Structure formats: structure tokens, C-alpha cells
Amino acid sequence: xxxxxxxxxxxxYEGVTVLRDLNFKVxxxxxxxxxxxxxxxxxxxxxGLLRLKKPSAGEIVTGDGLRADQIGYxxxxxPVQKDFPASVEEVVLxxxxxxxxxxxxxxxxxxxxxxxxxxxxxxxDLRRSCYRDLSxxxxxxxxxxxxxxxxxxxxxxDEPAAGxxxxxxxSMYDLIGKIHREQGITVIMVSHDLQSAVGSATHILHLGQxxxxxxxxxxxxxRSAAYHSFLxxxxxxxRGHARGRKGGV
Amino acid sequence: MELFLSMFTYPFMLRALFVGSLIALCAALLGVxxxxxxxxxxxxxxxxxxxGALAVASALGAAPLPVAIxxxxxxxxxxxxxxxNSRIKGDAAVALxxxxxxxxxxTVVSQTTGMNTDxxxxxxxxxxxxxxxxxxxxxxxxxxxxxxxxxxxxxxxAVTFDETFAQATGTKAHLYNMLIALLTAxxxxxxxxxxxxxxxxxxxxxxxxxxxxxxxTFRSVIIASSVISVLCLQAGLTISYLxxxxxxxxxxxxxIVVFGIFYAASLLRERKTPA
Numbered sequence: 001x002x003x004x005x006x007x008x009x010x011x012x013y014e015g016v017t018v019l020r021d022l023n024f025k026v027x028x029x030x031x032x033x034x035x036x037x038x039x040x041x042x043x044x045x046x047x048g049l050l051r052l053k054k055p056s057a058g059e060i061v062t063g064d065g066l067r068a069d070q071i072g073y074x075x076x077x078x079p080v081q082k083d084f085p086a087s088v089e090e091v092v093l094x095x096x097x098x099x100x101x102x103x104x105x106x107x108x109x110x111x112x113x114x115x116x117x118x119x120x121x122x123x124x125d126l127r128r129s130c131y132r133d134l135s136x137x138x139x140x141x142x143x144x145x146x147x148x149x150x151x152x153x154x155x156x157x158d159e160p161a162a163g164x165x166x167x168x169x170x171s172m173y174d175l176i177g178k179i180h181r182e183q184g185i186t187v188i189m190v191s192h193d194l195q196s197a198v199g200s201a202t203h204i205l206h207l208g209q210x211x212x213x214x215x216x217x218x219x220x221x222x223r224s225a226a227y228h229s230f231l232x233x234x235x236x237x238x239r240g241h242a243r244g245r246k247g248g249v
Numbered sequence: 250m251e252l253f254l255s256m257f258t259y260p261f262m263l264r265a266l267f268v269g270s271l272i273a274l275c276a277a278l279l280g281v282x283x284x285x286x287x288x289x290x291x292x293x294x295x296x297x298x299x300x301g302a303l304a305v306a307s308a309l310g311a312a313p314l315p316v317a318i319x320x321x322x323x324x325x326x327x328x329x330x331x332x333x334n335s336r337i338k339g340d341a342a343v344a345l346x347x348x349x350x351x352x353x354x355x356t357v358v359s360q361t362t363g364m365n366t367d368x369x370x371x372x373x374x375x376x377x378x379x380x381x382x383x384x385x386x387x388x389x390x391x392x393x394x395x396x397x398x399x400x401x402x403x404x405x406x407a408v409t410f411d412e413t414f415a416q417a418t419g420t421k422a423h424l425y426n427m428l429i430a431l432l433t434a435x436x437x438x439x440x441x442x443x444x445x446x447x448x449x450x451x452x453x454x455x456x457x458x459x460x461x462x463x464x465x466t467f468r469s470v471i472i473a474s475s476v477i478s479v480l481c482l483q484a485g486l487t488i489s490y491l492x493x494x495x496x497x498x499x500x501x502x503x504x505i506v507v508f509g510i511f512y513a514a515s516l517l518r519e520r521k522t523p524a
Contacts, residue, residue, distance in 0.1 A: 022416065073417040084410060087466040094407040100418050104400045104493040130465035150418045 003080040005027050008058035008241045011044045024215040031180045036207030042190040046158050072151030088142050089127040095149030117145040137168035256490050265376040269482045271391035272440040277478035278398050279433050280457035282409045291328050293450035294347035295437045298324040301354035308361040317438045325434035355384035374445030374497030387439040394432045448497035455504035462515040
């Protein structure tokens with residue numbers, strides 16, 4: 001049985017369907033990259049997978065004993081967080097909350113777990129630093145470490161490289177690939193950045209305007225029409241953008 | 250000095266110091282969360298609702314706190330819902346509820362007792378307002394707030410820092426938001442007799458904002474804001490006693506001074522270590 005499967009799933013906001021008839025599944029150990037342009041409904045799908053938004057049709061089935069408290073989630077940053085007075089350790093530790101059950105306080109087990117997560121994201125030396133003083137890339141690592149504390153099974157990542165420069169973006173994706181390989185955690189990642197995001201993925205789900213354009217393995221995707229049309233559109237846009245800039249100077 | 254020492258011979262002053270410190274402590278704890286969640290104005294709105302409820306209670310000849318507490322708790326849940334619902338902007342919703350309640354309160358008061366000293370005390374606070382019964386009720390409520398806050402400390406942190414993550418990973422974020430609203434409502438109602446309904450929200454907001462200027466971890470912000478809050482309350486009460494100034498206003502003035510000091514210190518530190 002798959003870890004997670006969408007069968008004919010649609011999402012709607014106030015009666016307007018933003019995504020229709022999605023069919024795909026994720027098995028344990030896979031790395032699914034969901035790509036699509038801005039407004040293609042990627043974040044909506046993410047909310048659906050997290051059970052924060054109910055599908056308007058179809059069903060999302062979870063298997064292999066996956067429960068909500070075994071999902072690690074990396075959300076997009078909110079403005080509130082950017083200025084939040086908390087130490088790195090406090091933020092990472094808050095990811096262990098789900099393993100507390102009914103107990104009110106963290107014990108040695110959770111602290112060890114947070115330490116491991118900080119070590120694997122190479123932020124252990126920042127543990128006493130204030131979250132708001134960190135760079136964008138460091139903040140993302142902290143949030144990823146928190147997500148790791150919440151799961152041993154499934155990581156959901158929403159635009160993990162949003163707002164990062166190309167070098168930091170590269171190392172962020174490398175890090176996610178490493179976690180997937182070494183810790184055997186299933187990864188589902190949303191991105192609008194095809195080129196750098198696809199690198200470590202095993203499977204691709206490509207969303208167009210409100211529907212599914214492609215689902216399959218990465219190799220199949222490279223041969224698909226969706227891939228080539230997406231690349232074509234993007235390269236035209238990049239060229240157009242460069243010309244616009246030159247004109248401005 | 251003699252005047253200062255004589256302060257401790259009056260039972261009403263001891264009551265005010267004791268109860269006031271408890272309220273200041275609770276308000277500071279909740280204030281950190283409220284400020285970080287951008288809910289500061291909810292405290293302000295609730296205190297106006299509290300004024301309306303007190304005015305109606307005294308017009309009906311009922312005991313003030315047993316009437317005000319359920320009304321303000323209900324208003325807290327309502328304001329929370331309005332803030333989460335984007336259709337009416339959260340801050341506008343708070344303004345609607347708070348001015349509405351104030352208008353009702355003032356109308357009721359003018360039709361019954363008239364604008365007398367009692368009303369003045371409700372608005373700006375008085376150290377004489379605490380009866381023996383109030384002390385017991387306030388102490389019980391403060392202890393409940395403290396215990397709940399400590400028990401749920403880690404969950405409150407998680408919900409404050411990132412509600413979506415908390416919800417997605419199986420923490421009942423909505424429940425904890427309700428808990429925070431409930432505790433805030435309780436603290437505001439019991440605190441507003443002493444602080445005055447126009448000034449009680451300062452007890453929630455000032456210590457938290459002050460502590461955040463310098464502190465770098467959530468725990469240290471919580472501790473610093475509690476200490477600041479209690480010390481400012483005691484200093485303000487003393488000043489109020491010595492110079493016969495309005496209680497609430499004196500406490501707020503102390504908070505302003507401490508905020509100024511912390512703000513200056515944070516500027517100095519930034520200059521020393523350029524980012």
C-alpha cells in the first residue's frame with residue numbers, strides 16, 4: 001500500500017474549483033517534486049495533503065500507518081516569524097511536540113532528537129542564537145530541522161528555497177536530497193523552480209492551470225511534452241526579462 | 250520614608266500590592282503571546298467590553314465580577330473568530346466591538362447613576378476598588394491562569410510561533426487560541442478594577458514589548474516581561490500612594506520609563522555590534 005494516494009481529488013474555494021481530478025500516489029522512500037507556475041494550486045494541494053483543507057471531490061488516502069502527527073512540514077515563512085524572539089533550539093524543539101502525547105514538558109528523548117536534527121542540518125553551533133538574527137538560508141534550515149523532529153516518515157516542503165539566493169538554494173536542495181537518501185524519509189516538495197528542484201527527485205507531479213499535466217518518474221518526465229513546454233515557456237520568459245533589464249539601463 | 254513605610258500598615262495597600270502583582274504577572278505572560286500573534290488590540294477591546302458589562306451590572310444592582318466575567322469571555326471568543334476571519338479586517342472588528350461596548354456602558358451609566366466617581370474609577374482605576382471578596386476571586390483566577398500557562402507553555406510557544414505547522418502536525422491550534430483568549434479575558438476583567446478599563450491593556454502590551462527589545466529567546470522574554478511587569482506595578486502603586494496620582498496611569502508611566510531604558514539599551518547594543 002502507498003504512503004499517500006490521491007484519487008480524483010479536486011479543491012475549491014467558495015465554489016470555484018482551483019484544482020481538479022488529481023490522481024497520483026507516493027510510496028515510502030520516494031521523493032516527489034510537485035511543480036507548476038505561480039497560481040497553479042500547489043499550495044492548495046499542500047494544504048490538502050496536510051488535512052488543513054478538505055477536497056471538494058475525491059479522496060486522499062494514507063497508508064502504512066501514517067498519521068497527522070507523523071508528518072514533518074516546512075511551511076513558507078510568515079512575516080510574524082521573521083521578527084520572532086526565540087532561540088534556534090526552542091524553535092527546533094517545538095517540532096517534537098507531537099511525540100509528547102499528554103505530557104506537558106520536553107524530556108531527554110526530545111532534546112536528543114532536536115540535537116540530532118540540528119546536527120544533520122549543520123546548525124548545532126547556532127543553537128543559542130536568536131532566530132530573528134539569522135540569514136534567510138539559516139532560518140530555512142532551522143525550520144527544516146523542526147520538521148525533521150516531527151517525523152521519521154514523511155516530509156512536506158512548501159517552496160523550501162523561496163527568497164534564497166542561487167548558491168544557498170543549491171545547498172538547500174542538496175541538503176534535502178541528503179536527508180532523503182541517508183534517513184530514508186519520504187519527501188514531497190512543492191516548487192516553481194523546475195531546474196534546481198528536480199535534481200534529487202524520483203517522481204514528478206506537474207500542475208498546469210487547475211489540473212494535472214503529468215505524473216510519473218523523473219526519467220519519464222524528461223521525455224514528456226509537459227516538460228518541454230514548461231522549459232520552453234520559462235526560457236522565453238527569462239530572455240524577455242533580460243531584454244527588459246537591458247532596456248532599463 | 251515614614252510615609253513610604255506607613256503604606257504597609259494599610260490593609261487596602263497590602264491587598265492592592267498582592268493582587269496587583271498577581272495580575273501583572275499573568276498579564277505579562279499572556280502579553281508576550283498576544284503581542285507576537287498580533288492580537289494586542291484584543292486586550293484593549295476586551296477591557297471596553299468589560300466596562301460595558303460593569304456598567305450594566307451596577308445599573309442592575311448585581312455583583313460586578315460575576316456578570317463581567319462571562320460577558321468578556323464570550324467577547325474574547327467572538328473577537329478571536331473575527332480576527333481569524335478575513336472578511337471583516339481583524340483590527341476593524343476589534344474597534345467595532347470595543348467602541349460599541351463603551352457606548353452601551355456610557356449610555357447605561359448616564360441613564361442610571363450618572364457620571365460619578367465609580368465610573369471615573371472604572372475608567373482610570375483605583376487602588377481602593379479591591380474588596381476582600383475580589384481578592385479571593387482574583388487570586389483563584391490568577392493561580393488558574395499561571396498553572397494553565399505553565400502546563401501548556403510548550404504548546405503555546407508552538408502555536409504562537411507557527412500556527413500552520415502546529416495544526417499540520419497534529420496540535421489542536423484552535424483549541425490553544427481559545428485557551429489564550431479565555432485566559433486573557435479573565436486577566437483583563439479582574440485587572441481592570443485596579444488599572445481602569447482604558448489602561449489595562451497597557452499591562453498586557455508594555456512589558457512584552459519592552460522585554461523583546463533585549464531578550465533573544467522566548468523563555469527569557471517571558472521571564473523578563475514578568476519581572477518588568479511586577480516591578481512596574483509595585484513602583485506605580487507606591488507612586489500612586491505617595492503622590493495621590495491615579496493608580497493605572499502611574500503604573501503605565503513606570504512602564505514607559507522602563508521601555509525607554511530598554512529601547513536605548515537596544516540601540517546602544519546595535520551600534521556596538523553592527524549586523
